[in-house]
Amino acid sequence: MRLEINGERFEVRDADYLTLLDVLRDRLELTGTKLVCDRGECGACTVLLGDEPAYSCLTLAAACEGVSITTIEGVARDGELHPLQQAFVENDALQCGYCTPGQIMAALALLERSPSPSESEVVHWMSGNLCRCGTYPKIVRAVLAAARAMNSEGDGGE
Amino acid sequence: MANKANGRRFVSTRVEVEGREEVRTVELPAFELEPWEAGAALGIVGRCALRADGVDKVTGRARYSADIQRAGMLHAAVLRSAVASGRATVNLSRVRSLPGVRDAVTGSDIPTVEVNGLPLLDDAVRYAGQPIAVVCADTRGAAELALREIDVHYDSAPHAVTAAESLAPGAPRVRPNGNAPEVSPRVIERGDVDAGLAEADVVITREYRVPAALHTALEPHGAVAEWTGDRLTVWESTQGVFNTRADLAAALEIPISHVRVIQDYMGGGFGAKNGASTNAYIAALMARRTGRPVRCVNDREGEQTDSGHRPTSVQRVTLGARRDGTLTAIILDAEVALGIGGWEGGPGAIYQELYRCDNVRTTETFAYTNLGAMASFRAPCNVEGAFGLERAMDVLARELGMDPLDLRLVNYATVNQGRNTPYSAKRLDECYRVGAERFGWWVREGATGSSNADGRGRAALDGAPPVPRARDGRFRCGYGMASQIWGGGGGPPAYAMVRLEPDGSAEVLTGTQDLGTGSRTVFAQIAAEALGARLEDVRVVIGDTERTPYTGNSWGSITVASVGPAVRMAAEDARSQLLEAAAGILDTTPDRLVASDGVVRVRRGTRSLTFAEMGEQLGDVMIIGHGSRGPNPDDTTLSTFGAQFAEVEVDVETGVVRVLKIVAVHDSGRIINPALAESQLHGGIIQGTGYALFEERVVDHALGIPLNPNMHDYKIPTMSDIPEIDASFIDVADTVANHIGSRGVAEPPIIPTAPAIANAVSDALGVEVDEIPMTPWRVMSYKERESREQTAESGELPRG
Numbered sequence: 001m002r003l004e005i006n007g008e009r010f011e012v013r014d015a016d017y018l019t020l021l022d023v024l025r026d027r028l029e030l031t032g033t034k035l036v037c038d039r040g041e042c043g044a045c046t047v048l049l050g051d052e053p054a055y056s057c058l059t060l061a062a063a064c065e066g067v068s069i070t071t072i073e074g075v076a077r078d079g080e081l082h083p084l085q086q087a088f089v090e091n092d093a094l095q096c097g098y099c100t101p102g103q104i105m106a107a108l109a110l111l112e113r114s115p116s117p118s119e120s121e122v123v124h125w126m127s128g129n130l131c132r133c134g135t136y137p138k139i140v141r142a143v144l145a146a147a148r149a150m151n152s153e154g155d156g157g158e
Numbered sequence: 159m160a161n162k163a164n165g166r167r168f169v170s171t172r173v174e175v176e177g178r179e180e181v182r183t184v185e186l187p188a189f190e191l192e193p194w195e196a197g198a199a200l201g202i203v204g205r206c207a208l209r210a211d212g213v214d215k216v217t218g219r220a221r222y223s224a225d226i227q228r229a230g231m232l233h234a235a236v237l238r239s240a241v242a243s244g245r246a247t248v249n250l251s252r253v254r255s256l257p258g259v260r261d262a263v264t265g266s267d268i269p270t271v272e273v274n275g276l277p278l279l280d281d282a283v284r285y286a287g288q289p290i291a292v293v294c295a296d297t298r299g300a301a302e303l304a305l306r307e308i309d310v311h312y313d314s315a316p317h318a319v320t321a322a323e324s325l326a327p328g329a330p331r332v333r334p335n336g337n338a339p340e341v342s343p344r345v346i347e348r349g350d351v352d353a354g355l356a357e358a359d360v361v362i363t364r365e366y367r368v369p370a371a372l373h374t375a376l377e378p379h380g381a382v383a384e385w386t387g388d389r390l391t392v393w394e395s396t397q398g399v400f401n402t403r404a405d406l407a408a409a410l411e412i413p414i415s416h417v418r419v420i421q422d423y424m425g426g427g428f429g430a431k432n433g434a435s436t437n438a439y440i441a442a443l444m445a446r447r448t449g450r451p452v453r454c455v456n457d458r459e460g461e462q463t464d465s466g467h468r469p470t471s472v473q474r475v476t477l478g479a480r481r482d483g484t485l486t487a488i489i490l491d492a493e494v495a496l497g498i499g500g501w502e503g504g505p506g507a508i509y510q511e512l513y514r515c516d517n518v519r520t521t522e523t524f525a526y527t528n529l530g531a532m533a534s535f536r537a538p539c540n541v542e543g544a545f546g547l548e549r550a551m552d553v554l555a556r557e558l559g560m561d562p563l564d565l566r567l568v569n570y571a572t573v574n575q576g577r578n579t580p581y582s583a584k585r586l587d588e589c590y591r592v593g594a595e596r597f598g599w600w601v602r603e604g605a606t607g608s609s610n611a612d613g614r615g616r617a618a619l620d621g622a623p624p625v626p627r628a629r630d631g632r633f634r635c636g637y638g639m640a641s642q643i644w645g646g647g648g649g650p651p652a653y654a655m656v657r658l659e660p661d662g663s664a665e666v667l668t669g670t671q672d673l674g675t676g677s678r679t680v681f682a683q684i685a686a687e688a689l690g691a692r693l694e695d696v697r698v699v700i701g702d703t704e705r706t707p708y709t710g711n712s713w714g715s716i717t718v719a720s721v722g723p724a725v726r727m728a729a730e731d732a733r734s735q736l737l738e739a740a741a742g743i744l745d746t747t748p749d750r751l752v753a754s755d756g757v758v759r760v761r762r763g764t765r766s767l768t769f770a771e772m773g774e775q776l777g778d779v780m781i782i783g784h785g786s787r788g789p790n791p792d793d794t795t796l797s798t799f800g801a802q803f804a805e806v807e808v809d810v811e812t813g814v815v816r817v818l819k820i821v822a823v824h825d826s827g828r829i830i831n832p833a834l835a836e837s838q839l840h841g842g843i844i845q846g847t848g849y850a851l852f853e854e855r856v857v858d859h860a861l862g863i864p865l866n867p868n869m870h871d872y873k874i875p876t877m878s879d880i881p882e883i884d885a886s887f888i889d890v891a892d893t894v895a896n897h898i899g900s901r902g903v904a905e906p907p908i909i910p911t912a913p914a915i916a917n918a919v920s921d922a923l924g925v926e927v928d929e930i931p932m933t934p935w936r937v938m939s940y941k942e943r944e945s946r947e948q949t950a951e952s953g954e955l956p957r958g
Contacts (some may be wrong), residue, residue: 018299026297031225032218034425036376037458041869044376072218081216089212092833095841096674097215098376098425104216127878130869132376132426133674134844135837136877 001065005030006074012061020064021045021056024071032072032101036130043129046102047071053109072101075108083153084108084146093142095133103129107143116147171789173649184650187727187788193893194828201754202687203898204889206833210679210698211423211672220423223395226382228451232260234444235301236436237291237308238460239283242528242862243317243330246281246290249309253293256307258300261448262293268447271409271439274499274531276333278439283312284332285498285528286863287463289436294444294452302457317862321472321495321525332526333498341502342524346510348575354487354517358478360557361487366475366546367929368505369854370495371468373535374874377425379465380455383441390445391418394438397427397671398711403703405434406442421701427673428845429534430466432711462867466533467855470495471505473546477554483568485515490546492522500532505543508909510576511797512547512643513569528862534713536845537644537905541912545930548640548913553926561605562917563594563639574795582791582894582901585825586641586799589888593639593823596884597803602637603627604921632811635818636922639803640910646826646902647796647895648719652787653707654728656685657780658736662756662770663695666728669706670721675904676834677717681725683830684898688729689736689783690753691769715798715902718830722898724785732783740767743775788896796895798906800824802843804881804914808922810941813934817847817881817915824885824906827892828899839885839907846911848875854931 003010005028015023024030024047036044038057045056048070075082084107087093094100103126110117110125117125122143131139166186173182194200214220239246250262265279272278279289291308295301317332318324324337331337355361381394390412396402399419407414424431441454456465471494478487490509496502504522535541555565570587573580594600603626627635654668666685672678682696689696699706709721737748740758744751750761759766767775790796805819820843829835852873856865866872885907891899916927925940 022297022299025225026227029227030218031221031227034222034376035224036378037869039458039868039870042376072216076217081213085213085216088216089208092209092212092837094209094212094215094674095676095837096376096424096426097211097220098222098674100215101218123877127876130376130874130876132374132428132845132874133837134841134875134880136844136875136880137840137883138837140877 001062003061003064003069005069006071016062018061019057020047020059020061023061024056030071030073034098034101036098043106044099044102046105046129048105048109051109051112053106072104075104083149084111084143087142087146087149091138091142091145093135093138095135099129099131103131103139107146110143111147111150115151117143119144169789171649184789185786187786188784191727191730191897193897194891194899195893196891196899200687202683202693203830205683205831207679207683207693207831209676209834210682222377222423222425223382223393223421224377224380224455226393228382228384231382231451231453232294232296232444232448233298233301234292234294234440234452234454235298235305236289236440236460237293237305237310238464239286239288239290241283241312241314242286242319244283244315245313246283247311248281248291250291252309253304253307256304258296259304260294260296261444262291262304264291268443271443273436273439276499278436285530287460287530292440292444294448317528319527319529319857319859319862321493321523321527324495324525324527325523332528337526339502339524342522344502344504344522345519346506347519349517351487351489351517351519355478357480357486359481360554361476361478362550362553362557363474363476364550364553364928366473366549368471368542368545369931370470371535371849371853372462372855372872373428373430373466374462374869374872375426375428375430378456378458378461379431379435379437380453381435381438381441382451382453383438383445384451385445388412389416389418390442391420392438392442393420394435395424395431396421396435397431397673397713398433399669399671399701399703400708401432401711402434402438406438409434409439410442418704421671424671424673428536429538429713432534432713436464458869459867462872463864464530466500466531466535467497468535468538468542469497469503469532471542473505475546475550477550479554479558481558483558483560483565485513485569486517488515488518490520494522494524495527496524497527497529497531499526503532503534503538505539505546508540508543508643509547511574512571512641513566514571514575515569529857529864536842536908540644540909541849544640544642544909545913545916548910549916549927552638552917552920563590563599566590566641577795579793579795582647582794582796583827583892584797584799585888585890586801589799589801589823589825592886592888593801593803593821597821599637599639599803604637632809634808634810634922636806636808636918636920637804638914638917638921639801640913640917642800642906642909644715644798644906644909645796646715646719646798646906647790648716648902649790650787652709652720652724654721654724654785655707656689656728656732656783658732658769658773660773660777662768662773663697664689664691664732666696666698666725667706668700668709668721668725669703670700670709670717671712672700673712675712675717675838676831677712677721679834680718680830681721684722684725685729688726689733690755692756695756695769715905718900719896719902720787722830722900723896724787726785726898728783728785730783731785732781735781735783736772739776739781740772743767791894794894796901798824798826798901800906800910802910802914804918806915806918806922808919808937813937813941815851815919815932815937819882819884820911820914822883822885822907823888825888826903826906827890827895827901829887829889830900835887835903836885838903840883842905842907843883843885843911844875844880846908847880847915849930850912850915851931852933
């Protein structure tokens, strides 16, 4: 099958029965996407299919042909952190970091839909992404800070 | 204390291990350092530096043990018992010939390796989830599919899954040597509790129950093993690379120097990863059999059934007090179910230590049960004990007509009563004062007059009416508080090296771990401060038994207090060498030089050299600083303290409890990085909220099988479940403890959260909460009890 991941094309063989998560991690060594619950309960394996967030552990890779897939490895551009990544670092919105890729992918999808979310919107949207270290208050802070940064970038920019 | 005068190089000192202490021989540091006093002008320590590995974590670059890929690597999957007790008959012949399968074993195919004193793979089944066979295949999928093809037949036998069942006459034999560890029952007593009860004006007796809670670290236990000749390298998700190395060498009967354990990034541990895991043994053995690298990572069900839990206990508590609140007796009788193994972690310690009382007796009875083994879980023992003790203190306060906080102040302990030693520092009184103020404790509706010396209580209202609360409608509001004591003083041995690179940067080498706590960042700050380097020029390398010098496990909140002083010493050593070298170049003496911000300057002069210029001048001459952790002060107890205040809202129609606010104030000595330390407080409070409200391993008693080994049915807090959190520290250096002035931060904040919430729910409903988690159905049962009691005992004060 042919997959387009982070703007690159990949040819993957004998993978008809594999989940997107297994293809990413075991075939393509894109290990930023994490395997945690393997049944759609924790959000750690979240990737974007187009603009839609998806649990890659519940998604067959074969169903993703023709869709542009974004993983955590594709969020920073040309070595520059995305404002959301920057906000996670600046607000200490991570501890062990294992849920972080999924949190960032979920937040990206939110900001795509709702560029200036309210706090309760962030909390509601992100509640499917579990964090055992208890970083939630700072994740909320980071997502709101990123939204502000991205909006002011938009205002002042081209 | 370190005593070089009589020329001794080795001394005996107390070393703390998970809240317990052992006496060990340690080497004295080569030189002594003056402590960083409270209020010392430090530029980098105390700063909210950004997490050193933040960028690696937000880009997906950080490689955790489960992410390690090796050429030709096989994947191991574990067949786990479907029954709680009995015998499994396994036939692997069909599985061995499946495509992609490279090897399959039962216990009889491998050398004897023990986990918790029992065989690694065993056809004698003692709990559901016990490993009984392993398959190795080319892919994870092929290995997992093969598991389903294994012919396995079970002959079930009776099981015991509660302490009561296990200790009953005629109970099934849970472990070969019996159903209780040798130490059980463990009785610790001081004074005379009967005399204490006779002195009491008020005596209360209650029974409290805590559930089995599961660590649920997002990264499961897992390891990758690879042999090169007779040398083994293991990448393991572990809180102790050196412990894991020792475990593996002993189990495989190879020299310890032939084992290298590596761990760079770690996706949480919370106490369950303190030595070599089942996965590490399996990976190492299967890699040796197959001649290929092997990865063995728990799936989520394996993780939730067989990687440890906080043990469940029943705590019968009796407190006696005089009319003025002075405690005259504390008695605890606890029954603790350990699962199939682990260690004897009972709730007694906090009953012994938190409050001043001359007459204390704790009796802990332990039972092995047919469930996975317990393991340390963030402040083991004190979390469980705090729930019973702090609930009982609230009941006593109610009986005495005292404010709960006043009762705690009346019984404030100033020394460690078990050992009769002073604390290196104890600022719990300040935690109470600041916490009460930030929470508005004394101005809440229902606050009673204060008996404490500083005249707070009602007086704080200053004539204003108390802040009213919703009481009689569907949503009832309540307030509660609780306190905390824990170790976290750390100790030797721990070593560090600081190496200056030719480009002027510095590398800190220390064999510790960063579970997500931020130790990597904190050690960079300490090293930069002591070396006079710029923070961005300091890189910390951890977690590699071959490359980094020894430190102990990251447990018991001891990492900063154990390793921090060694890191500082190594950096100071490197700095003195650097200044000596610079003195030669600048034609002056080292005492006229100072290093800061990556530059060596002549005091009151203009000449200077940057570290990079120094590196160029020195060329291949290396500066390597060595540091070690000195012994702890004699006859002193190093502890951490804190208090939390909770506001809750209970929906009396559905039984749903919402925690609206937690105010937390903790005393851990000097805070190296306030932002990261605050994150730790958040984490403890949020895990404590889960323990209070949701988290409970549910077991089918008839079958002996855990029913919720996943992340949906075992519910940890989500972003929607968390309270507003106001968390802070009494940030004062404790220079008696060690020369950086810090004690631990990670475990303390989980201790008081659940009892503070339970006290608040009791306050809201006027009914005694005696069991957690406070799930809706349990809260509704309290409501029913309340109406029954009101009918039966009308006219009496509601308890709670």
